[in-house]
Amino acid sequence: MRTHLTVLIISIIVFALYFKIGFLIPQPSESFRVPEADLLRKEAMRRGLKPVPVSWHDALHYVDNPDNPLSAEKIALGQRLYFDPILSKDRTINCASCHVLGDGGDDDRPTAIGFHNQPNPKHLNSPTVLNAALAKRQFWDGRSPDVEDQAKGPIQAPFEMAMTPEEVVRRVKEDASYVEMFKKVFPVEGITFDTVTKAIGAYERTLLTRGSFDRFLEGDDSAISEKAKTGLDLFMRIGCKGCHTGISVGGQSLQIFPLRRYNSILAPESRFVNGERYFAGFRWQKARGDEAYPFPDIGGFHGRNGQFLFRVPILRNVTRTAPYFHNGSIEKIEEAVRIMARHQLGLTLSDEQIGQIVAFLETLEGDPVGYHIQ
Numbered sequence: 001m002r003t004h005l006t007v008l009i010i011s012i013i014v015f016a017l018y019f020k021i022g023f024l025i026p027q028p029s030e031s032f033r034v035p036e037a038d039l040l041r042k043e044a045m046r047r048g049l050k051p052v053p054v055s056w057h058d059a060l061h062y063v064d065n066p067d068n069p070l071s072a073e074k075i076a077l078g079q080r081l082y083f084d085p086i087l088s089k090d091r092t093i094n095c096a097s098c099h100v101l102g103d104g105g106d107d108d109r110p111t112a113i114g115f116h117n118q119p120n121p122k123h124l125n126s127p128t129v130l131n132a133a134l135a136k137r138q139f140w141d142g143r144s145p146d147v148e149d150q151a152k153g154p155i156q157a158p159f160e161m162a163m164t165p166e167e168v169v170r171r172v173k174e175d176a177s178y179v180e181m182f183k184k185v186f187p188v189e190g191i192t193f194d195t196v197t198k199a200i201g202a203y204e205r206t207l208l209t210r211g212s213f214d215r216f217l218e219g220d221d222s223a224i225s226e227k228a229k230t231g232l233d234l235f236m237r238i239g240c241k242g243c244h245t246g247i248s249v250g251g252q253s254l255q256i257f258p259l260r261r262y263n264s265i266l267a268p269e270s271r272f273v274n275g276e277r278y279f280a281g282f283r284w285q286k287a288r289g290d291e292a293y294p295f296p297d298i299g300g301f302h303g304r305n306g307q308f309l310f311r312v313p314i315l316r317n318v319t320r321t322a323p324y325f326h327n328g329s330i331e332k333i334e335e336a337v338r339i340m341a342r343h344q345l346g347l348t349l350s351d352e353q354i355g356q357i358v359a360f361l362e363t364l365e366g367d368p369v370g371y372h373i374q
Ligand code: HEC
Pocket: 082, 093, 094, 095, 096, 097, 098, 099, 112, 113, 114, 115, 120, 124, 125, 126, 127, 128, 129, 132, 135, 137, 138, 139, 140, 141, 147, 150, 151, 154, 155, 159, 160, 161, 200, 204, 311, 314
Protein backbone atom coordinates (compact mmCIF):
# COMPACT_ATOMS: atom_id res chain seq x y z
CA MET A 1 0.00 0.00 0.00
CA ARG A 2 2.76 2.35 1.05
CA THR A 3 4.80 1.62 -2.07
CA HIS A 4 1.75 2.25 -4.23
CA LEU A 5 1.28 5.64 -2.63
CA THR A 6 4.94 6.53 -3.07
CA VAL A 7 4.84 5.49 -6.73
CA LEU A 8 1.69 7.57 -7.23
CA ILE A 9 3.19 10.66 -5.63
CA ILE A 10 6.44 10.33 -7.58
CA SER A 11 4.44 9.87 -10.80
CA ILE A 12 2.43 13.03 -10.10
CA ILE A 13 5.61 15.00 -9.45
CA VAL A 14 7.32 13.68 -12.58
CA PHE A 15 4.18 14.35 -14.65
CA ALA A 16 3.81 17.84 -13.21
CA LEU A 17 7.45 18.64 -13.79
CA TYR A 18 7.38 17.30 -17.32
CA PHE A 19 4.29 19.18 -18.41
CA LYS A 20 4.80 22.20 -16.13
CA ILE A 21 1.19 22.00 -15.02
CA GLY A 22 0.14 25.50 -14.07
CA PHE A 23 -1.65 24.85 -10.78
CA LEU A 24 1.09 22.53 -9.48
CA ILE A 25 4.16 24.30 -10.77
CA PRO A 26 4.40 28.00 -11.56
CA GLN A 27 4.53 28.73 -15.30
CA PRO A 28 7.80 30.06 -16.68
CA SER A 29 7.47 33.78 -16.45
CA GLU A 30 10.79 35.13 -17.65
CA SER A 31 10.54 36.68 -21.04
CA PHE A 32 11.86 34.26 -23.65
CA ARG A 33 14.37 35.57 -26.14
CA VAL A 34 15.72 34.13 -29.32
CA PRO A 35 19.47 33.57 -29.00
CA GLU A 36 21.88 35.95 -30.68
CA ALA A 37 22.34 35.27 -34.38
CA ASP A 38 25.70 33.65 -33.82
CA LEU A 39 24.44 31.23 -31.18
CA LEU A 40 21.41 30.40 -33.30
CA ARG A 41 23.66 29.67 -36.27
CA LYS A 42 25.96 27.46 -34.20
CA GLU A 43 22.98 25.59 -32.79
CA ALA A 44 21.55 25.04 -36.28
CA MET A 45 24.88 23.69 -37.54
CA ARG A 46 25.32 21.55 -34.44
CA ARG A 47 21.93 20.01 -35.19
CA GLY A 48 22.94 19.11 -38.72
CA LEU A 49 21.48 21.96 -40.79
CA LYS A 50 24.04 22.96 -43.41
CA PRO A 51 24.42 25.49 -46.21
CA VAL A 52 24.30 24.30 -49.83
CA PRO A 53 27.80 25.06 -51.17
CA VAL A 54 28.40 27.88 -53.64
CA SER A 55 31.12 26.05 -55.53
CA TRP A 56 30.60 22.88 -57.56
CA HIS A 57 33.78 21.46 -56.08
CA ASP A 58 32.26 21.61 -52.58
CA ALA A 59 28.81 20.52 -53.76
CA LEU A 60 30.34 17.34 -55.22
CA HIS A 61 31.03 16.23 -51.68
CA TYR A 62 27.25 15.85 -51.22
CA VAL A 63 26.06 14.80 -54.66
CA ASP A 64 28.69 12.69 -56.37
CA ASN A 65 27.72 9.08 -56.96
CA PRO A 66 30.59 6.56 -57.30
CA ASP A 67 28.33 4.36 -59.47
CA ASN A 68 27.63 7.26 -61.80
CA PRO A 69 30.62 9.65 -61.69
CA LEU A 70 29.69 13.17 -62.77
CA SER A 71 31.20 14.95 -65.74
CA ALA A 72 30.24 18.11 -67.59
CA GLU A 73 29.33 16.11 -70.74
CA LYS A 74 27.17 13.62 -68.86
CA ILE A 75 25.33 16.44 -67.11
CA ALA A 76 24.70 18.25 -70.41
CA LEU A 77 23.36 15.01 -71.91
CA GLY A 78 21.08 14.49 -68.90
CA GLN A 79 19.83 18.05 -69.14
CA ARG A 80 18.81 17.51 -72.75
CA LEU A 81 17.01 14.27 -71.89
CA TYR A 82 15.24 15.89 -68.92
CA PHE A 83 13.59 18.35 -71.27
CA ASP A 84 13.05 15.96 -74.19
CA PRO A 85 9.44 14.86 -74.80
CA ILE A 86 10.57 11.90 -76.94
CA LEU A 87 10.79 10.05 -73.62
CA SER A 88 6.98 10.00 -73.48
CA LYS A 89 4.70 7.82 -75.60
CA ASP A 90 2.89 10.62 -77.44
CA ARG A 91 5.95 12.90 -77.41
CA THR A 92 4.19 15.60 -75.38
CA ILE A 93 5.49 15.12 -71.85
CA ASN A 94 8.96 15.60 -70.42
CA CYS A 95 10.27 15.51 -66.86
CA ALA A 96 9.79 19.28 -66.65
CA SER A 97 6.03 18.90 -67.34
CA CYS A 98 5.64 17.88 -63.71
CA HIS A 99 8.87 19.27 -62.26
CA VAL A 100 9.15 22.92 -63.36
CA LEU A 101 12.63 24.03 -62.35
CA GLY A 102 12.00 27.77 -62.10
CA ASP A 103 8.91 27.30 -59.96
CA GLY A 104 9.79 25.15 -56.98
CA GLY A 105 10.61 22.00 -58.96
CA ASP A 106 7.02 20.74 -58.97
CA ASP A 107 3.77 21.34 -60.87
CA ASP A 108 1.57 23.21 -58.36
CA ARG A 109 -1.21 20.65 -58.86
CA PRO A 110 -2.77 18.54 -56.09
CA THR A 111 -1.96 15.43 -58.13
CA ALA A 112 0.24 14.80 -61.17
CA ILE A 113 -1.35 14.61 -64.64
CA GLY A 114 0.49 12.49 -67.20
CA PHE A 115 -0.02 10.59 -70.46
CA HIS A 116 -3.53 11.13 -71.95
CA ASN A 117 -4.35 13.47 -69.07
CA GLN A 118 -4.38 10.63 -66.60
CA PRO A 119 -4.11 11.61 -62.96
CA ASN A 120 -1.84 9.65 -60.64
CA PRO A 121 -3.92 6.61 -59.62
CA LYS A 122 -3.10 7.12 -55.94
CA HIS A 123 -3.62 10.87 -56.26
CA LEU A 124 0.03 11.48 -55.38
CA ASN A 125 1.39 15.01 -55.44
CA SER A 126 4.58 15.67 -57.46
CA PRO A 127 7.43 16.33 -55.01
CA THR A 128 10.13 18.84 -55.92
CA VAL A 129 13.01 17.60 -58.01
CA LEU A 130 15.18 20.42 -56.61
CA ASN A 131 17.70 19.08 -54.08
CA ALA A 132 16.17 15.59 -54.45
CA ALA A 133 19.67 14.24 -55.06
CA LEU A 134 20.47 15.12 -51.43
CA ALA A 135 17.77 12.77 -50.13
CA LYS A 136 18.60 9.28 -48.87
CA ARG A 137 15.53 7.75 -50.56
CA GLN A 138 13.20 8.83 -53.36
CA PHE A 139 9.39 8.82 -53.72
CA TRP A 140 6.72 9.36 -51.06
CA ASP A 141 7.26 5.84 -49.71
CA GLY A 142 11.04 5.93 -50.22
CA ARG A 143 11.00 2.88 -52.50
CA SER A 144 13.88 4.05 -54.67
CA PRO A 145 17.48 4.53 -53.45
CA ASP A 146 18.65 7.37 -55.71
CA VAL A 147 17.78 9.72 -58.57
CA GLU A 148 19.25 7.41 -61.24
CA ASP A 149 17.01 4.53 -60.18
CA GLN A 150 14.07 6.88 -59.62
CA ALA A 151 14.14 8.15 -63.22
CA LYS A 152 13.19 4.67 -64.48
CA GLY A 153 9.80 5.01 -62.76
CA PRO A 154 8.11 7.98 -64.47
CA ILE A 155 9.32 6.99 -67.96
CA GLN A 156 7.57 3.62 -67.68
CA ALA A 157 4.53 4.52 -65.57
CA PRO A 158 1.44 4.23 -67.83
CA PHE A 159 -0.06 7.36 -66.21
CA GLU A 160 3.14 9.42 -66.59
CA MET A 161 5.28 8.96 -69.73
CA ALA A 162 3.98 5.46 -70.65
CA MET A 163 7.10 4.16 -72.42
CA THR A 164 8.96 0.86 -72.55
CA PRO A 165 12.76 0.73 -72.10
CA GLU A 166 13.12 -0.68 -75.66
CA GLU A 167 11.15 2.19 -77.17
CA VAL A 168 13.26 4.73 -75.25
CA VAL A 169 16.47 3.21 -76.62
CA ARG A 170 15.04 3.03 -80.16
CA ARG A 171 14.02 6.71 -80.17
CA VAL A 172 17.26 7.99 -78.67
CA LYS A 173 19.27 5.99 -81.25
CA GLU A 174 17.29 7.65 -84.07
CA ASP A 175 18.91 10.98 -83.22
CA ALA A 176 22.47 11.28 -84.56
CA SER A 177 23.46 13.98 -82.06
CA TYR A 178 22.42 11.74 -79.16
CA VAL A 179 24.45 8.88 -80.65
CA GLU A 180 27.44 11.19 -80.71
CA MET A 181 26.95 12.38 -77.11
CA PHE A 182 26.43 8.87 -75.72
CA LYS A 183 29.58 7.67 -77.48
CA LYS A 184 31.59 10.26 -75.56
CA VAL A 185 29.88 9.86 -72.20
CA PHE A 186 29.29 6.09 -72.15
CA PRO A 187 31.93 4.70 -74.55
CA VAL A 188 31.49 1.14 -73.29
CA GLU A 189 27.76 0.80 -72.63
CA GLY A 190 26.44 3.11 -75.36
CA ILE A 191 22.72 3.87 -75.46
CA THR A 192 20.77 1.69 -73.02
CA PHE A 193 17.81 2.41 -70.73
CA ASP A 194 20.32 2.37 -67.89
CA THR A 195 22.62 4.98 -69.40
CA VAL A 196 19.65 7.20 -70.33
CA THR A 197 18.51 7.25 -66.70
CA LYS A 198 22.08 7.61 -65.43
CA ALA A 199 22.51 10.75 -67.52
CA ILE A 200 19.20 12.20 -66.26
CA GLY A 201 20.26 11.38 -62.69
CA ALA A 202 23.60 13.12 -63.22
CA TYR A 203 21.77 16.29 -64.30
CA GLU A 204 19.43 16.10 -61.31
CA ARG A 205 22.48 16.02 -59.05
CA THR A 206 23.27 19.59 -60.11
CA LEU A 207 19.80 20.90 -59.21
CA LEU A 208 20.69 22.28 -55.78
CA THR A 209 19.27 25.57 -54.58
CA ARG A 210 20.52 28.20 -52.19
CA GLY A 211 18.36 30.62 -50.24
CA SER A 212 18.87 33.41 -47.73
CA PHE A 213 19.06 30.70 -45.04
CA ASP A 214 22.33 29.48 -46.57
CA ARG A 215 23.79 32.97 -46.43
CA PHE A 216 22.70 33.22 -42.80
CA LEU A 217 24.45 29.92 -41.99
CA GLU A 218 27.58 31.22 -43.72
CA GLY A 219 27.72 34.18 -41.36
CA ASP A 220 25.49 36.94 -42.76
CA ASP A 221 23.35 37.93 -39.76
CA SER A 222 21.14 40.21 -41.80
CA ALA A 223 20.33 37.61 -44.50
CA ILE A 224 17.13 36.60 -42.71
CA SER A 225 14.60 38.62 -40.70
CA GLU A 226 14.15 38.53 -36.92
CA LYS A 227 10.83 36.79 -37.49
CA ALA A 228 12.54 34.07 -39.53
CA LYS A 229 15.20 33.69 -36.81
CA THR A 230 12.47 33.16 -34.22
CA GLY A 231 10.92 30.64 -36.61
CA LEU A 232 14.22 28.78 -37.02
CA ASP A 233 14.64 28.71 -33.25
CA LEU A 234 11.12 27.30 -32.85
CA PHE A 235 11.66 24.79 -35.66
CA MET A 236 14.64 23.40 -33.74
CA ARG A 237 13.26 23.65 -30.21
CA ILE A 238 9.86 22.09 -30.72
CA GLY A 239 11.34 19.22 -32.74
CA CYS A 240 10.45 19.77 -36.43
CA LYS A 241 14.04 19.22 -37.26
CA GLY A 242 14.00 15.81 -35.60
CA CYS A 243 12.54 14.64 -38.90
CA HIS A 244 13.21 17.49 -41.36
CA THR A 245 16.95 17.41 -41.00
CA GLY A 246 20.25 17.52 -42.88
CA ILE A 247 21.40 19.74 -45.72
CA SER A 248 18.10 19.27 -47.61
CA VAL A 249 16.03 19.93 -44.45
CA GLY A 250 14.26 16.59 -44.94
CA GLY A 251 14.59 13.59 -47.21
CA GLN A 252 16.85 11.66 -44.84
CA SER A 253 14.48 9.11 -43.30
CA LEU A 254 11.10 7.40 -43.37
CA GLN A 255 8.73 8.39 -40.58
CA ILE A 256 5.20 7.57 -39.49
CA PHE A 257 2.52 10.14 -40.25
CA PRO A 258 0.29 10.93 -38.46
CA LEU A 259 1.87 9.99 -35.16
CA ARG A 260 -1.23 11.15 -33.26
CA ARG A 261 -4.71 10.76 -34.64
CA TYR A 262 -7.13 12.37 -32.12
CA ASN A 263 -10.32 10.89 -33.47
CA SER A 264 -13.14 12.21 -31.31
CA ILE A 265 -11.31 11.99 -28.01
CA LEU A 266 -10.73 14.34 -25.13
CA ALA A 267 -7.07 14.99 -25.85
CA PRO A 268 -4.51 16.88 -23.78
CA GLU A 269 -3.41 20.15 -25.29
CA SER A 270 0.18 21.34 -25.05
CA ARG A 271 1.46 24.74 -26.00
CA PHE A 272 4.92 26.19 -26.33
CA VAL A 273 5.45 29.39 -24.36
CA ASN A 274 8.60 31.15 -23.22
CA GLY A 275 10.76 28.42 -24.64
CA GLU A 276 8.97 25.60 -22.83
CA ARG A 277 6.25 23.08 -23.56
CA TYR A 278 3.40 23.20 -21.07
CA PHE A 279 0.12 21.45 -20.54
CA ALA A 280 -2.76 23.78 -21.32
CA GLY A 281 -5.74 21.58 -20.48
CA PHE A 282 -7.88 19.16 -22.41
CA ARG A 283 -9.73 19.74 -25.62
CA TRP A 284 -12.36 17.69 -27.39
CA GLN A 285 -10.68 16.60 -30.62
CA LYS A 286 -13.03 15.77 -33.41
CA ALA A 287 -11.57 13.99 -36.38
CA ARG A 288 -11.12 16.23 -39.39
CA GLY A 289 -10.93 14.66 -42.79
CA ASP A 290 -11.30 11.01 -41.87
CA GLU A 291 -9.65 8.46 -39.65
CA ALA A 292 -6.48 7.97 -41.64
CA TYR A 293 -5.29 11.59 -41.86
CA PRO A 294 -6.20 15.03 -40.58
CA PHE A 295 -7.32 15.72 -44.17
CA PRO A 296 -9.33 13.74 -46.74
CA ASP A 297 -7.79 10.38 -47.65
CA ILE A 298 -8.04 11.04 -51.40
CA GLY A 299 -6.31 8.22 -53.27
CA GLY A 300 -6.17 5.91 -50.25
CA PHE A 301 -2.34 5.90 -50.18
CA HIS A 302 -1.07 4.77 -46.78
CA GLY A 303 2.69 4.99 -47.21
CA ARG A 304 5.20 2.18 -47.39
CA ASN A 305 3.49 -1.25 -47.13
CA GLY A 306 0.33 0.53 -46.01
CA GLN A 307 2.07 1.28 -42.71
CA PHE A 308 1.74 5.09 -42.85
CA LEU A 309 5.50 5.32 -43.33
CA PHE A 310 6.55 8.25 -45.53
CA ARG A 311 9.86 9.56 -46.77
CA VAL A 312 10.09 12.86 -44.87
CA PRO A 313 9.65 15.63 -47.47
CA ILE A 314 12.45 18.05 -48.31
CA LEU A 315 11.55 21.50 -46.96
CA ARG A 316 13.89 23.48 -49.19
CA ASN A 317 11.53 25.50 -51.46
CA VAL A 318 8.47 24.14 -49.64
CA THR A 319 6.77 27.55 -49.68
CA ARG A 320 6.77 27.29 -53.48
CA THR A 321 5.39 23.74 -53.72
CA ALA A 322 1.76 24.03 -52.59
CA PRO A 323 -0.48 22.10 -52.29
CA TYR A 324 0.83 19.92 -49.50
CA PHE A 325 1.15 16.35 -48.28
CA HIS A 326 1.28 13.17 -50.33
CA ASN A 327 -2.16 13.68 -51.84
CA GLY A 328 -1.97 17.45 -52.15
CA SER A 329 -5.12 18.06 -50.14
CA ILE A 330 -3.85 20.96 -48.02
CA GLU A 331 -3.60 24.24 -49.86
CA LYS A 332 -1.93 26.55 -47.32
CA ILE A 333 1.55 26.20 -45.83
CA GLU A 334 0.24 27.60 -42.50
CA GLU A 335 -2.24 24.73 -42.30
CA ALA A 336 0.47 22.19 -43.15
CA VAL A 337 2.64 23.53 -40.29
CA ARG A 338 -0.31 23.51 -37.88
CA ILE A 339 -1.07 19.87 -38.76
CA MET A 340 2.59 18.87 -38.35
CA ALA A 341 2.88 20.47 -34.91
CA ARG A 342 -0.38 18.95 -33.73
CA HIS A 343 -0.09 15.48 -35.19
CA GLN A 344 3.69 14.87 -35.15
CA LEU A 345 4.62 16.77 -32.00
CA GLY A 346 1.39 17.02 -29.99
CA LEU A 347 1.65 20.82 -29.85
CA THR A 348 -0.94 23.50 -30.53
CA LEU A 349 0.93 26.45 -32.04
CA SER A 350 -0.39 30.00 -31.98
CA ASP A 351 -0.98 31.82 -35.27
CA GLU A 352 2.02 33.99 -34.44
CA GLN A 353 4.28 30.95 -33.99
CA ILE A 354 3.04 29.43 -37.24
CA GLY A 355 3.80 32.75 -38.98
CA GLN A 356 7.34 32.68 -37.58
CA ILE A 357 7.96 29.12 -38.77
CA VAL A 358 6.60 30.01 -42.22
CA ALA A 359 8.92 33.04 -42.30
CA PHE A 360 11.80 30.65 -41.65
CA LEU A 361 10.59 28.24 -44.36
CA GLU A 362 10.54 31.13 -46.83
CA THR A 363 14.29 31.57 -46.29
CA LEU A 364 14.72 28.09 -47.82
CA GLU A 365 13.47 29.30 -51.22
CA GLY A 366 15.98 29.49 -54.04
CA ASP A 367 16.58 28.78 -57.71
CA PRO A 368 19.10 26.21 -59.02
CA VAL A 369 22.59 27.49 -58.26
CA GLY A 370 23.78 27.24 -61.87
CA TYR A 371 27.13 25.70 -60.99
CA HIS A 372 30.11 26.29 -63.19
CA ILE A 373 30.86 22.65 -63.97
CA GLN A 374 34.18 21.73 -65.58
C1 HEC B 1 3.11 13.11 -64.88
C2 HEC B 1 3.93 13.84 -63.97
C3 HEC B 1 5.36 13.41 -63.78
C4 HEC B 1 6.34 13.25 -64.75
C5 HEC B 1 6.20 13.35 -66.24
C6 HEC B 1 7.55 12.97 -64.01
N1 HEC B 1 7.33 12.97 -62.68
FE1 HEC B 1 8.68 12.80 -61.24
N2 HEC B 1 7.23 12.54 -59.87
C7 HEC B 1 5.88 12.67 -60.11
C8 HEC B 1 5.14 12.15 -58.97
C9 HEC B 1 3.63 12.11 -58.82
C10 HEC B 1 6.10 11.69 -58.05
C11 HEC B 1 5.81 10.98 -56.72
C12 HEC B 1 5.49 9.54 -57.05
C13 HEC B 1 5.58 8.56 -55.90
O1 HEC B 1 6.06 8.91 -54.83
O2 HEC B 1 5.17 7.39 -56.10
C14 HEC B 1 7.40 11.99 -58.63
C15 HEC B 1 8.62 11.78 -57.99
C16 HEC B 1 9.83 12.17 -58.51
C17 HEC B 1 11.09 12.21 -57.78
C18 HEC B 1 11.28 11.88 -56.31
C19 HEC B 1 11.47 13.12 -55.50
C20 HEC B 1 11.47 12.84 -54.02
O3 HEC B 1 11.85 13.74 -53.28
O4 HEC B 1 11.08 11.75 -53.60
C21 HEC B 1 12.06 12.61 -58.66
C22 HEC B 1 13.54 12.80 -58.35
C23 HEC B 1 11.43 12.78 -59.94
N3 HEC B 1 10.07 12.54 -59.81
C24 HEC B 1 12.09 13.06 -61.11
C25 HEC B 1 11.49 12.91 -62.37
C26 HEC B 1 12.21 12.77 -63.62
C27 HEC B 1 13.71 12.77 -63.77
C28 HEC B 1 11.27 12.66 -64.61
C29 HEC B 1 11.51 12.43 -66.10
C30 HEC B 1 12.21 11.21 -66.44
C31 HEC B 1 9.97 12.74 -63.96
N4 HEC B 1 10.15 12.86 -62.61
C32 HEC B 1 8.77 12.73 -64.63
C33 HEC B 1 5.35 13.20 -61.26
C34 HEC B 1 5.99 13.19 -62.48
